[in-house]
Each structure stands twice: as structure tokens, then as C-alpha cells.
Amino acid sequence: MRLRLVPDDTKIDFFGRWKLWFGISLVLIVLSFISFGVRGLNYGIDFRGGTTIRTESTQEMDVGAYRDALSGLGLGDVLISEVFDPSFRADQHVAMIRIQAQDDEEAVTSELIQQVEEALKTVAPDIKFVSVESVGPKVSGELIWTAVQAVALAIGAVLIYVWLRFEWQFAVGAVVALIHDVVLTIGIFSELQIKFDLAIIAALLTIVGYSLNDTVVVFDRVRENLRKFKKTPLKEVLNLSINETLSRTTMTSLTTLLALIALIVLGGDVIRGFVFAMIWGIVVGTYSSIFIASPVLLFLGVKRDWSKPDNNAGNQFANIDA
Amino acid sequence: MLHIDTWKRALIWLVCLAGLVFAMPNVFYTKVEGHNDALAAIEKTGETPDLREKAGQWPEWLPSNLVNLGLDLRGGAHLLAEVQVQEVYQTRMDALWPVVRDALKGDRDTIGGVQRVNAPEGELQVRIGKPEGIEQALATVRGLAEPIQSLSTPGAKDIEASANGDVISIRLTEAEKLASDDRTVRQALEIIRRRIDAVGTREPTIQRQGDNRILIQVPGVGSATELKSIIGTTARLTFNPVVSRGSDPDARAGVGNAVIPSMDEQGLYYTIETSPVVSGDELVDAQPSFDQNGRPAVSFRFDTTGARKFGDYTRDNIGQPFAIVLDNEVISAPVIQSHIPGGSGIITGNFTVEESTNLAVLLRAGALPAELNFLEERTIGPELGQDSIEAGKVATAVAFAAVLLFMFLSYGLFGLFANIALILNIVLMFAALSVLGATLTLPGIAGIVLTVGMAVDANVLIFERIREELKTAKGPARAITLGYERALSAIIDANITTFITAVILFVMGSGPVRGFAITLGLGILTSVFTAIFVTRLMIVIWFERRRPKTIEV
Numbered sequence: 001m002r003l004r005l006v007p008d009d010t011k012i013d014f015f016g017r018w019k020l021w022f023g024i025s026l027v028l029i030v031l032s033f034i035s036f037g038v039r040g041l042n043y044g045i046d047f048r049g050g051t052t053i054r055t056e057s058t059q060e061m062d063v064g065a066y067r068d069a070l071s072g073l074g075l076g077d078v079l080i081s082e083v084f085d086p087s088f089r090a091d092q093h094v095a096m097i098r099i100q101a102q103d104d105e106e107a108v109t110s111e112l113i114q115q116v117e118e119a120l121k122t123v124a125p126d127i128k129f130v131s132v133e134s135v136g137p138k139v140s141g142e143l144i145w146t147a148v149q150a151v152a153l154a155i156g157a158v159l160i161y162v163w164l165r166f167e168w169q170f171a172v173g174a175v176v177a178l179i180h181d182v183v184l185t186i187g188i189f190s191e192l193q194i195k196f197d198l199a200i201i202a203a204l205l206t207i208v209g210y211s212l213n214d215t216v217v218v219f220d221r222v223r224e225n226l227r228k229f230k231k232t233p234l235k236e237v238l239n240l241s242i243n244e245t246l247s248r249t250t251m252t253s254l255t256t257l258l259a260l261i262a263l264i265v266l267g268g269d270v271i272r273g274f275v276f277a278m279i280w281g282i283v284v285g286t287y288s289s290i291f292i293a294s295p296v297l298l299f300l301g302v303k304r305d306w307s308k309p310d311n312n313a314g315n316q317f318a319n320i321d322a
Numbered sequence: 323m324l325h326i327d328t329w330k331r332a333l334i335w336l337v338c339l340a341g342l343v344f345a346m347p348n349v350f351y352t353k354v355e356g357h358n359d360a361l362a363a364i365e366k367t368g369e370t371p372d373l374r375e376k377a378g379q380w381p382e383w384l385p386s387n388l389v390n391l392g393l394d395l396r397g398g399a400h401l402l403a404e405v406q407v408q409e410v411y412q413t414r415m416d417a418l419w420p421v422v423r424d425a426l427k428g429d430r431d432t433i434g435g436v437q438r439v440n441a442p443e444g445e446l447q448v449r450i451g452k453p454e455g456i457e458q459a460l461a462t463v464r465g466l467a468e469p470i471q472s473l474s475t476p477g478a479k480d481i482e483a484s485a486n487g488d489v490i491s492i493r494l495t496e497a498e499k500l501a502s503d504d505r506t507v508r509q510a511l512e513i514i515r516r517r518i519d520a521v522g523t524r525e526p527t528i529q530r531q532g533d534n535r536i537l538i539q540v541p542g543v544g545s546a547t548e549l550k551s552i553i554g555t556t557a558r559l560t561f562n563p564v565v566s567r568g569s570d571p572d573a574r575a576g577v578g579n580a581v582i583p584s585m586d587e588q589g590l591y592y593t594i595e596t597s598p599v600v601s602g603d604e605l606v607d608a609q610p611s612f613d614q615n616g617r618p619a620v621s622f623r624f625d626t627t628g629a630r631k632f633g634d635y636t637r638d639n640i641g642q643p644f645a646i647v648l649d650n651e652v653i654s655a656p657v658i659q660s661h662i663p664g665g666s667g668i669i670t671g672n673f674t675v676e677e678s679t680n681l682a683v684l685l686r687a688g689a690l691p692a693e694l695n696f697l698e699e700r701t702i703g704p705e706l707g708q709d710s711i712e713a714g715k716v717a718t719a720v721a722f723a724a725v726l727l728f729m730f731l732s733y734g735l736f737g738l739f740a741n742i743a744l745i746l747n748i749v750l751m752f753a754a755l756s757v758l759g760a761t762l763t764l765p766g767i768a769g770i771v772l773t774v775g776m777a778v779d780a781n782v783l784i785f786e787r788i789r790e791e792l793k794t795a796k797g798p799a800r801a802i803t804l805g806y807e808r809a810l811s812a813i814i815d816a817n818i819t820t821f822i823t824a825v826i827l828f829v830m831g832s833g834p835v836r837g838f839a840i841t842l843g844l845g846i847l848t849s850v851f852t853a854i855f856v857t858r859l860m861i862v863i864w865f866e867r868r869r870p871k872t873i874e875v
Contacts, residue, residue, distance in 0.1 A: 149830065210776070259721035268709060271710075
């Protein structure tokens with residue numbers, strides 16, 4: 001007996017309610033922009049400079065006492081939060097302390113860290129400083145720029161690749177879906193105020209890769225079916241292709257999600273934000289490859305006759321078959 | 323129909339076997355690490371029974387490459403330093419002044435006396451007594467310029483001079499500045515490496531980044547602050563003539579002089595000439611020692627040119643004080659008692675034994691040519707790294723088990739084949755990481771977990787396709803062949819696009835992000851290999867033995 005997530009021959013009409021799906025996505029995108037504009041991203045020190053200190057103590061932690069201890073040092077904006085995680089021991093109390101950048105170029109000075117450490121030792125004598133990270137504003141400014149470049153470059157590169165392997169309509173469909181995914185991911189990060197640091201950029205790029213993976217598999221089937229059913233309307237060909245690949249789509253998304261859920265529950269708090277971004281990206285990416293990329297392809301229309309590449313000059317790549 | 327050449331089969335098994343062999347050391351991580359460390363120690367300091375025993379923990383003939391653990395997993399310190407390359411320009415000008423003075427001495431009759439005047443940072447300005455001799459003086463100064471090795475501007479000189487009235491301005495040329503920056507950073511890199519090696523920690527990463535930055539990662543160091551104190555000290559030692567001493571830090575120093583504090587005595591300031599007689603670059607050795615009163619001191623020896631300069635100066639200035647200056651503080655300012663021809667001496671000050679040892683290490687390693695600004699620093703404690711490894715292990719194991727179970731439930735026997743391939747996939751990944759000497763970071767573990775999820779994708783694509791083909795094709799063998807053939811283009815396209823993003827991440831990213839890119843990229847390569855070749859081979863072998871009339875996928 002086999003486990004089947006999707007019945008064998010599905011005939012779901014994915015385009016019947018395209019207005020609804022597009023509407024939902026559009027609303028979410030607008031909400032993302034509003035959230036980004038109003039709340040902004042909760043940038044980590046990678047992107048805005050400053051210092052984070054992770055402390056560990058066996059005593060119950062009192063955020064107020066920590067704050068009082070540090071208030072005398074004149075550090076400017078200090079953020080203290082307790083961290084909870086199921087993997088912690090019962091007497092393991094972890095706090096994250098974030099201090100704004102003190103200088104306009106360099107990272108934090110040794111004296112300052114020492115002051116902070118001594119001040120906190122008066123509150124919790126057994127406190128340990130398990131990590132201290134500091135980034136100067138000079139570097140953080142560059143890091144933002146590199147990150148933006150990386151995401152743009154990744155999207156540009158896949159645009160070109162899909163264009164070469166398929167046709168420009170496919171590339172546009174794939175990239176619209178990608179941008180949709182990236183915008184929604186940034187939206188949820190700004191709405192939930194999850195720390196946005198370099199690792200999240202890595203996650204974003206992975207989402208780009210994954211979402212594309214999904215889209216390309218559907219498109220590959222579309223291309224094949226376009227050759228097979230020359231007279232069938234495009235809409236039906238698209239629908240058929242999505243239905244045929246639906247079993248694979250759910251299967252792969254589910255195995256990847258299973259692995260990531262294990263990681264988000266058991267992997268510790270340090271990478272939780274990173275894993276969350278990926279989980280979100282996979283859900284959104286799977287959705288967008290079906291409900292965004294394919295409808296875009298439908299609107300743009302596509303060359304129907306794939307059997308004779310000579311008829312269409314400039315499509316010399318269209319018939320490459322691995 | 324279902325046929326794979328024997329040599330291909332052999333090759334596939336060979337790759338898997340090699341993967342197993344090269345991944346194996348990671349299972350015995352501590353043992354192999356001890357073995358490697360012991361071997362390195364033997365190479366450095368010679369054999370001891372203790373080291374030999376440690377080295378014997380792991381057989382010599384087995385591969386001993388391990389996956390490097392990143393700082394976030396092992397704990398350690400990370401620094402990004404920017405070398406203040408422009409500081410060197412001023413030092414060069416200070417050193418040039420005596421040379422210019424001596425050269426112009428020969429033209430005394432036409433140009434009159436020479437005098438150094440205040441100049442902007444990085445420039446040397448000289449006023450001459452007779453303005454009408456300016457052309458002559460300019461020619462003499464220009465004659466001091468030396469050609470530099472430069473590919474972009476052939477024939478370029480190292481300094482340029484211009485005249486304005488009776489003042490000659492001398493500065494480095496742009497070409498020389500570029501060359502100097504490059505030299506400065508390379509020199510700094512080398513000195514940082516020597517200082518860290520002197521402390522003796524395992525596998526430090528010391529890399530140049532961009533034009534004037536240096537990335538330093540040292541596992542096992544307690545904190546970035548500690549690391550900074552090892553490498554951040556300039557340790558620039560000079561011997562300068564003393565003009566006067568006093569208690570006023572704002573005293574008028576005069577051109578070419580500077581007021582600097584004493585290291586030991588509060589409120590004491592020396593006015594010294596900024597052009598040194600000899601500098602620490604000319605030291606050949608420095609050792610911690612004790613002076614005649616038994617106080618900690620540092621003894622040193624100059625190289626030949628340094629010894630000559632030092633000898634000449636002490637001969638000509640008996641009875642005068644000279645200052646031993648370290649990083650803009652006067653350690654001591656003894657009076658020259660006699661001519662010191664041998665080029666060796668001793669520095670005394672208020673040192674502890676530890677300080678004198680450190681100073682000797684720093685002097686031996688050489689001075690940093692310029693100061694470092696620390697733009698980024700991170701300390702990760704070993705406990706946090708250990709916690710992350712534990713959490714990562716558990717998460718990977720659970721993720722793995724869940725995916726294996728899920729695949730078996732969905733595809734039965736074929737799922738089992740895919741599972742074996744998946745395990746081989748992880749093995750191959752670790753083998754590749756070990757052989758490449760790549761670094762595993764926390765996001766890297768996430769990359770592995772993600773690969774576990776995505777590695778099944780290729781198999782899922784194939785199996786789903788076989789299912790479809792079974793409905794129409796004539797017989798299971800044909801369905802399997804078609805399934806593989808027709809799924810291939812989707813697999814290739816899907817994986818190439820993900821690979822593109824992994825490459826971009828690798829090129830643009832740094833540190834942990836790069837670690838993620840490596841595991842993701844390698845994971846794609848190994849997963850495509852295992853899905854296309856390994857599972858196929860297993861299915862073919864199974865098919866040849868059983869010859870089933872029908873199959874269920």
C-alpha cells in the first residue's frame with residue numbers, strides 16, 4: 001500500500017479563480033510594502049552596526065536588573081531580551097543584549113566590552129559571555145549593498161538561464177513569481193520583526209533557488225505538453241501540466257518542509273530565524289509557481305509550434321533537450 | 323533497454339566507495355584530530371613519546387582529512403581589520419628628511435641653508451636659504467627619486483617634488499602610493515601571521531580582503547579582545563634623538579619634532595626628533611632578559627646597517643640622551659655613556675617578566691607598518707558552538723529519519739533505493755567537504771538539512787515520471803527507461819538554477835553564508851549524481867535479477 005498525497009489523475013482547474021489568487025497575492029504584496037514602510041526591518045548588527053552580546057547564567061534572569069546595570073554606562077540605545085528555547089537546560093538562562101554602534105567606523109572597543117561585562121557581573125555573578133559580536137558601521141553599510149547586489153544578481157542570472165532554456169515569456173513568469181516570494185518574505189520579516197541579518201540573505205537566495213526549481217519543473221512539463229498537444233488551448237495545457245506535476249510538487253515540498261521543521265524545532269535558537277525564512281519561502285514558493293508563474297505565462301501567451309524551430313528565428317535555444 | 327555498461331557500474335561503485343573512505347575520518351573526529359595535531363607538532367618541534375602515541379591513534383594509511391568546523395561551531399575569534407595604509411606616507415617622509423638634508427648639503431653654496439617647515443600630512447617641505455637656487459635644489463631632490471616596479475605606469479618614480487618660492491614640497495607619487503599600500507598590507511599580513519603563529523593555535527585563517535583589509539579567524543582563542551591585544555599592537559620601536567624633556571604635553575615642539583609621553587612616569591614628556599636614528603625594522607633579534615639589577619628587560623641586536631647607524635650616532639653624541647620609543651611612548655631615555663659599536667643593547671623599563679617576554683615576541687615578529695582599525699569583531703564561546711553542534715546533529719538525524727520514512731511509505735521498494743542513495747549522498751557530501759578542506763558552519767548544517775529535503779526531489783521527479791509512463795508504456799523496463807529519460811531535463815534545469823544561486827552566494831558572501839553556499843552547491847552535485855546514477859544502477863541490478871512482469875512504484 002502506498003502513501004499518496006495527491007490522487008493519481010487530478011483534474012483541478014487552477015485558473016478558474018485566478019482573479020482570487022492574484023488578488024490575494026496583490027493584497028499581501030501591498031501589505032508587505034506597508035509593513036516595510038511603517039515598521040521597517042529589524043536589522044541585525046550585520047546591517048546597521050553595533051554589538052550583540054549573548055549571555056548565559058544559571059540564575060533566573062531579570063531584564064530590568066540587566067538594564068539598570070547598563071544604564072550608567074552611557075551606551076545609547078540598548079536592547080535586552082531573554083531567549084527561550086526547548087533545547088536549553090532548566091537552569092540555562094540566555095539573554096541577548098544589543099548595543100548601538102558607538103563609533104562611525106570601527107567596531108566596539110575592548111574597554112567598552114569589559115565595562116559591560118563587569119556591570120553585568122554585579123547582577124549575575126556567574127554570568128558567561130558566550131558570544132560577543134560587533135560590526136562597525138563602515139562594514140555594515142557595505143554588507144547591505146553586497147546583499148542587495150547578490151539578490152539582484154541571482155534573479156538576473158536565473159532570468160537569463162530560463163530565457164535561454166525556454167523562452168522569454170517563461171523567464172518573465174518565473175521572475176514575477178520570484179519577486180513575489182522575495183517581497184512576501186521581506187514583508188513577514190518586517191511584520192513579525194524577526195532579526196534580519198546576513199544569514200537571512202542566504203535564506204532569501206535559497207528561496208529564489210527553490211521557488212525557481214518548482215517553477216522550472218512545471219514549465220518543463222508545459223514545454224513537453226505544448227509539443228504533444230498542438231491544438232489544445234494554452235490554458236488547458238497549463239492546467240494539465242500543473243496537474244501532472246502536482247504529485248511531485250507536493251511530495252518535494254513536503255519532504256523539504258519535514259526536514260526544515262525538524263531543524264526549526266530542534267536546531268536551536270541561533271538559526272531559527274534563518275530556518276523560518278526558508279520554511280516560509282518554500283510555502284510561498286510552491287504557491288507562486290502554481291498560482292503566479294503559470295497565469296503570467298497564460299497572459300503573455302507563448303509560441304505554440306515547438307516542432308519546427310526554423311520557423312521562428314531567434315529561438316535557437318528553445319529546442320535544446322537534455 | 324535497461325542496460326548500463328560494466329565500466330560505468332564500476333565507476334559508480336568506485337565513487338561511492340571513495341566517498342565512504344574519505345568521509346569515514348569524520349566519524350572518529352576527536353581521534354583523527356588528535357592524530358593530525360600530533361603530526362603537526364612533531365613536524366614543528368620533533369618527536370616525543372606522548373606525541374607519537376597520539377599520532378598512532380589513527381592509522382597512517384587511512385585518509386585523515388576532516389571537515390573544518392567554522393568558528394560558530396568550534397568557538398573562537400573573528401576580526402576584520404583595516405590597515406591604515408596612509409600612515410606609512412608620513413613615516414616615509416620622516417625617514418626621507420635626513421636624506422634630503424644630506425643631499426642638499428652638497429649644494430650649500432648655491433642654495434644656502436636648508437630647513438624643514440611644517441607641511442600637510444604625508445608631505446615633506448623644505449625651505450632653502452637662497453631662493454634663486456631653487457632650480458638647483460629641485461634638481462638635486464628629484465635626483466633622489468628612484469624608479470619603481472610598476473606594470474601600469476612604466477618609468478614611474480617613487481617621489482615627486484615641486485617648488486613654490488623658496489619652499490620645495492616632496493611627496494610620494496600616486497603610483498608609489500599604490501605600490502606602498504600593497505606592500506603595507508602584505509607586510510601587515512605577514513606580521514599578523516607570525517604573531518599568531520608565535521602564540522600557536524590551530525588552523526588560523528589570515529586572509530587579505532579587498533585592497534586594505536585583513537580577515538583573521540582564530541579558533542580556540544578566548545575572545546576577540548585577547549586576539550586584538552596580540553595582533554593590534556603596532557610595536558613600532560625607534561631610537562630618536564631627544565631635544566628636551568618637560569612636564570607640558572602641549573609644549574611647542576618645533577618643526578620635525580614631537581612631544582610624546584613617558585611610559586612609566588606620569589606627567590613626564592619628551593620632545594624628540596621624529597626622524598629616527600634607527601628603527602625596529604633593523605633588529606635581527608630580541609630576547610627577554612634581565613638588567614644588572616635583576617629587573618626584567620629586553621636585549622636586542624641590530625643588523626649591519628642598523629649597527630653602523632647606531633654606532634655612528636653614539637660615537638658623535640656622547641653625553642646626550644636618546645629616547646627608546648615604542649608606539650609613541652618613551653620607554654626610557656638613557657644618556658649615551660660611550661660609543662656602542664657592536665650593535666647590541668638592552669632596553670630597561672618598568673617591565674614585568676610577562677611584559678618583557680611579550681615585547682620581545684613583538685619586536686622579533688617585527689612592527690606592524692601601520693595601525694589597524696577593527697571594523698568587525700566576533701567572539702563565539704566554545705559552549706555555544708558545542709550546543710549548536712548538538713542541536714544540529716539531533717535536527718539532522720530527525721530530519722533524515724522523517725524523510726527516509728516518508729519516501730519508503732510513498733514509493734515502497736523504489737523509495738528504499740532512493741533512501742540508500744540519500745545516505746550515500748550525505749556520505750559523499752562529507753567526503754567532498756573533507757577533501758576540499760571546506761568549512762562547516764551552522765548555516766552549513768542547515769544547507770545539509772535542506773539538501774536532504776531537496777535531494778529526494780530528483781528521485782521524486784523520476785519515480786513520478788515512471789508511474790506516469792507505466793500507464794502507457796509497454797512493460798516495466800520501458801517505463802523505467804522512459805521515466806529516467808524524460809525526467810532528466812526537468813532535473814537538470816531545476817538543479818542548475820539552484821546551483822547558480824549557490825555560486826552567487828559563494829562569490830558574494832562571506833563567513834557563515836559562504837559555508838552555507840558550499841554545502842548547498844556540493845549537495846546539488848552529489849544529489850544529482852546519486853539520483854541519476856546510483857538509484858538507477860540499483861534499480862537496474864534489481865530488475866536484472868528479478869525480471870518482474872509488473873512493478874509498482
